[in-house]
Amino acid sequence: MTTTDPVRDTRDPDRIRGTRIPARVKIMAWMLGLMLLVLATVVLVVWQLLASGVDNRVARAIEQEAGEFANFAGEAKDPATGQPISDPYRLLDAHLRAQYPDAFEVHLGITRTGDRLRALRQGEPPYDIGADDALLRQIVDSPTPHGQADTPAGPFRWGKVHALPREGTGDGGWFVTGYFLTGVGAQDRQTIDLMVLVSAVGLLVAALVAWLVAGEILAPVRMVRLAAAQIGEEDLRRRIPVHGRDDISALAEQFNAMLDRLEQAFRAQREFIDDASHELRTPITIVRGHLEVMGDDPVERAEVVRLCTDELDRMSRIVEDLLLLAKAQRPDFLRPEPVSLAELTSDIDAKVRALGRRRWVLETLGEGNVRLDPQRVTQAVVQLAQNAVQHTSDGDEIRLGSALYGGAVSLWISDEGRGIAPADLDRIFERFARGPSRPADRGGAGLGLAIVKAIAEGHRGTVKVLSSPGKGTTVGIELPNSQSVVDGVG
Known part of the structure; x- marks a missing residue:
């Protein structure tokens, strides 16, 4: 049958749940964790802002190009006759010749005769939309003036404006302008990548700084731990140097005060033991000596008993006085x-x-x-x-x-x-x-x-x-x- 040690039982759960990770590592880990959370939040917020900025810029650019074409269509005239241009193809061609799109921007002029579509393109986009008949029909047949389509070069956001449609027929023309979002957001992605790289370097530098700062902060605590490990009953005079007036210095002061109390308690205990062994040795020797030589004579026995009782009373007074002096420290x-x-x-x-x-x-x-x-x-x-x-x-x-x-x-x-x-x-x-x-x-x-x-x-x-x-x-x-x-x- 085994017995249970209540003291050990109360300690084992704490020991099992505890961790052996040094405090210096914990401080560094907490600092890095906090920095990582802050940097990740900053990167995500900037990423969302940049993505939202791309959408807004593209929407405003499409709206601006559509407005410019609408103004041009309302004012364009045929140089030969001085009359407004009535042919959609000529109108779109004249407008496109004056446009200079960006690298990921596309301007198209689409005309339809019967079931046949014809496209005029301005610029060198990453994907030739004018050659994709299915995409052209999707744009032309869309009931909305703007939309987004998937292409091999990534998402393509477009806007369209009618160009002289012929009443009662399906023929006519459309001015289409749009952007490849992957290309437009490339610079923003480079910005995000640079932020991630800078954040990673910052974390490494912060880890080094946190390690050094934590070591500097915990140095007095480490001194207290080492001093506590080296202090014994025979070496209670060791003290922790106190520098400054911060919390660590206060801890060192409290530790030194505790050592003062321990030293005083051990000194009182040692004095009590020394005094008791010194003063009680003589009466004990006297009592033992008289008992060893005591004979059978009743008178002699009575005298020995009296002497022993006297010495025992003196021992009792000494012990009471020593206990009183020991209690004086309480x-x-x-x-x-x-x-x-x-x-x-x-x-x-x-x-x-x-x-x-x-x-x-x-x-x-x-x-x-x-x-x-x-x-x-x-x-x-x-x-x-x-x-x-x-x-x-x-x-x-x-x-x-x-x-x-x-x-x-x-x-x-x-x-x-x-x-x-x-x-x-x-x-x-x-x-x-x-x-x-x-x-x-x-x-x-x-x-x-x-x-x-x-x-x-x-x-x-x-x-x-x-x-x-x-x-x-x-x-x-x-x-x-x-x-x-x-x-x-x-």
């Missing part, structure tokens, strides 16, 4: 809300008094509403108070204060302990850092001040220390009191 680390600074300070004062038998003094109480995470701020100030208790003795004075000024919130703890050496001021907020002045018998893993710093930075604030050896220490957090601290953002 967006839901803080939950700011409007609170009263005076009430918050009073609540903290009530809590820290239970940390040790010291002379607790609430020296300053800030007034006003502030926006911060009250639980995290309380945790930070209580941690500072706990540190002060560990570095002072019974009966020593420890002062708590708060203030609201210039858009900033400040809370601090002051003691009269040994103070901190200047060399230790820069490292006391590091993880597992222990100053040399700290008593060796005090518990803790050295994560307290690191947690305080994480809470302050989560509020976009800072931690400040004022201390001199033998003169006590003041440690406080200064936070912005601004609506820019968005709920849930650390």
Whole structure:
């Protein structure tokens, strides 16, 4: 029986429907397809316009020639008598002698006597219509003054005008003029052929330009892809160069921002693993050592159990502190809300008094509403108070204060302990850092001040220390009191 992988099932259809055609080729294909459509449309439109132009020119030319013959027939006179010409043959012959048709134009004079047709032709057309008796009869017998016939030289469009028909008989004459459309449209076809050739060359040039332009546009995307392929957990410092302010540059900026977040996440994970392996190794060793040498004596067993329980509690506190520091990188680390600074300070004062038998003094109480995470701020100030208790003795004075000024919130703890050496001021907020002045018998893993710093930075604030050896220490957090601290953002 086979099982189905739901993840694979959701991916396979997309993989099957996908394409391996490079984006550069797709861009070029779309550009060429669009150009081909536009050029084809232009060629077809021009072709239709030229074809329509040929029809109009031929129709106007036939109408003009017919009108000229009609005018000539109405005014022509016999030179010998001075009277109008009455013989159709002489009338047609006189008119044709004065005509000079184009290469694909034909002028005919057709006379009929009885059943016999006789044709007079002017010009050298590609096909001798005057010798085609069937075509002549088709033209003469047509009831319309114009028409079109098929010839070995292509379509022939004609127009005719009666020339002195004899009343009551079938005899008479006709002036026929026409054009071979294939020849007339030859120049237009050459124009279309030239347009097609130029379009083909233009497409080739456009293909080359599209290939180069697409490559230039996609170069940053290709850099992003190559960078993504080369980036690993051990090489998250690589970034994409950003040039310009276009969409591709914005993509590179977003990719770099994503790498920043990944690097920060991997760094936090690596620090968590390193810190956990470093700090948990000692209590584990202690527990294992005591269990290995534990004897059968009940008193000894009870002592070993007490020591192991103490070490396990210390391990639990270390793990909780490490998880808290790891959570400081998450967006839901803080939950700011409007609170009263005076009430918050009073609540903290009530809590820290239970940390040790010291002379607790609430020296300053800030007034006003502030926006911060009250639980995290309380945790930070209580941690500072706990540190002060560990570095002072019974009966020593420890002062708590708060203030609201210039858009900033400040809370601090002051003691009269040994103070901190200047060399230790820069490292006391590091993880597992222990100053040399700290008593060796005090518990803790050295994560307290690191947690305080994480809470302050989560509020976009800072931690400040004022201390001199033998003169006590003041440690406080200064936070912005601004609506820019968005709920849930650390």
